Amino acid sequence: MTKMQIIAKAVLTFIGLSAIVNLCQNLRTLISTTQAQDTSMFRIILFLPVFIISLIPIAYFLIFKNDWLVYKMAGSGENLNPERETLWLVVSLKLVAILYGLMLLLASIPTILNIIVLPLHIRPLVNEIFTYKTFPKSLNFTPSQWSYMIYNFLQAILAAYLLYGWPQFIRFQLNIQKTKSLPNQKQYIEGIEK
């Protein structure tokens, strides 16, 4: 891969990530407007296939298998040597992960604080359950509240994972690159030997 191709790959990954998060945000907003009425439930049932149909191609073509788009965007050129290619790929994907992780972290600060203070709320709830022998009323959340809580929780986890450096995804991309670059590597070594 060339430097430009690697940069294009990083940009596509960033766009893919933000598209998926935006899509999930739309789903959350849609669920939050649901009042268990026929029309709104129908809207969700109608939107779910659209959500899945949009999510799969975005994840597949922009994040996991974006090479054909990368070649279209950046064209071809002289490939980097394998060592440099690895470093460039790791660094560019990591920069994308950190940048997007920081953006998500900003939105997740209240959620993280809520998670931290969660143990303080557990004891009164357990007391309530054992004293009144009923399910605590404060835990009877509406679909809107559930959708917000689940979305915020997943967002916080994604932020933490991206700030950790997105290791699994980078390893996956490196493995793909390794299988592709083995013939190139042999050519490169032969070129040096000659």
Next chain:
Amino acid sequence: MNKMHTLTKIILSSIGIFFSIRLLSSLPIAVSYFYSKPSWETAGALLFSLLLVAGLIGLLLYFLVYQHDKLTKKIIGSEQLPEPDSQVQWLPAALRLICIAGGIYFINTVIWQTTYVISQLAAFKSHTYANYKVFHTYTPFSFGNILPWIITLAIGIYLVCGAPHFVRWQVKKTLRQCKTNKQQQDAD
């Protein structure tokens, strides 16, 4: 001056201009509050928001566009560096730049929240009359509102300072990952 300095200067200037424009876009909200509920309080809130935004834009433009040489030297090092033959030299600089951009994004949000709270306070105060019961109370200074604000500001300042511990940790991790990959490649 080498390529790294030039690239850092370009990126710093871009960050400065981008966030200045983003901050400017927050002003219409403050102005609209004054137009919707004209009073001394909303006028004061508008003036304070204007000063806050103008101050931050001034700081951003001064440090990131006008005086970016000093910041570049702090990020990259002295001016007498050789051309980076090893790609590894780019890594901390790039990470630090990302952290600075993230930090300005955090501080930007703090300013947005502050101007919003000021406008809300002014709007609520102007509609509180002695003979009326206040049904909706706005409590921006509660623990739940203040704590995220303080944490956002603290993280923003740490990131703007270059997040040295975070950058060092990420550089170590990245190099270790590259080394492992190279060892695997050699073994293959």
